[in-house]
Amino acid sequence: MAMNNQPRTEFNQALKAIASERGLDASVIIDAIKQAIIAAFRRDAKENGIEYSEETVFDAEINSLDGGAKILIDGKDVTPPGFGRIAAQTAKQVIHQKIREAEMGVIMDEFTGKVGMLVSGIVLRFDGANVRVDMGRTEGVMPAEERVPSERLSQGQRLTFLLKDIRETIKGREIILSRADAQFVVKLFAREVPEIGANSVDIKLISREAGVRTKIAVHSAQSGVDPVGSCVGQKGVRVQAVTNELGGERVDVIPYNEDPTELIKLALAPADNLKVKVSKKTLEATVIAPEDQLSLAIGKDGQNVRLASKLTGYKIEILGAPAEVTEDTPQS
Structure with a gap:
């Protein structure tokens, strides 16, 4: 309905005011009014013993000057005397409902574009x-x-x-x-680290036990960019901002490595001097840790190795060994 071409009547002004206030198209409100009037007519007819078949085609006409309404069946005016007074309350309720639904549709469409943000x-x-x-x-x-x-x-x-x-x-x-999803942490880093927004730093992998600890592996294909330093920030300010939003949850930031042996070593930090043997076929890894690094590699209640396993995609078994064992064995 082209409101701009209509006379400046009280009905038109009220309709335009509602449309503007609710952020809706005036045609949506007109459709709601028509549906309300038809619904009120059918109910009134049923109360008077008149039943219409499902095939009956109803239409409603709205007078753009005064808002008056007519009910049409196959183009014939069947509006009963006094119908406006009888149906007014029902029509009003349905109009409000339709407007709320239309408003919610507008709002949901707006938020649909924010999924993942x-x-x-x-x-x-x-x-x-x-x-x-x-x-x-x-x-x-x-x-x-x-x-x-x-x-x-x-x-x-x-x-x-x-x-x-x-x-x-x-x-x-x-x-x-x-707030528990791993992507929540990814988006927090994207907010705090401009290099992620500029696509010069990428979070390649993440594993999380919400409220306790998260590990992320970061990478940069751009020369001269330190991905770990970018995420940690000067004096740790960026990673601390993420940790604060997470209520103190610990976040480990490690460099990504395509070599699974090196990646597993990095993922098991802060443990050091680890000997790793991997099977790419079975996605299993055996890690030999010096006795003084064993508890660090496993972590409290197995948390460190569990997160490292989720991060790398390998089932990791950690075994103890004398402290002097430091060399890698070849991959199988």
Whole structure:
């Protein structure tokens, strides 16, 4: 409906005001009004014992001057006397519903373009283990599995989230947020490290145990760029900013290496002087660690070797050996 060509009547002005205020197309509101009027007519007819078949084609006409409505069946005006008064309340309710749905559609379309990006929100309330988050024009949900287990949240707390997905539910589309996903850490580094945004540094691999520790392997194809130094920052300021956002979660930054033997050594840091033998066929690796490096290589409760295994894609077995064993054996 081309509103610009219509007379400046009270109805037109009200319609344009609603469209402008809600950020909607005026035609969306007109369609909502027509659907509401048809729905009200069918209900009124049913209450008076008149049933229409599903094949019946209804249409509604809206007078652009005063907002008056007519119901048409096969082009014939069948509007009953007093219909406007009888159906007004029903039409009003459906109009509000359609406008809310249209608004939500606009909002969801906006957030669809932000999937995989960082967003800010305020903890609104808790639905069991799920967290409802106020995102301004709408709400998001952080399911229990997307929460950091050790993180204590409070109502009114402002946080950064990864907008992980928009899922279809029985209640409509729902924004899924996460702070436990490994990509959350990747996006935090992208925010803190300009070299990542400039594509001169790339996070090649990541493994994470949310709330405890993360390992990332970084690479740069650009000459003169130190990928680890770029991510750590001067005096550790960049990696510390990420750690602070993660609530103190430790982040290990290592250089990426295409050689699995070297990559496994790097992934097992801070352990040093390791002897590594890998099988590329079975994706298994045996690591011989000096006695004084064994506990470092394994980590508390096996955490270091577990994260290294996730990072490299190899099943890693660590064995102890005398401290003087330092040489590599050939790959199988």
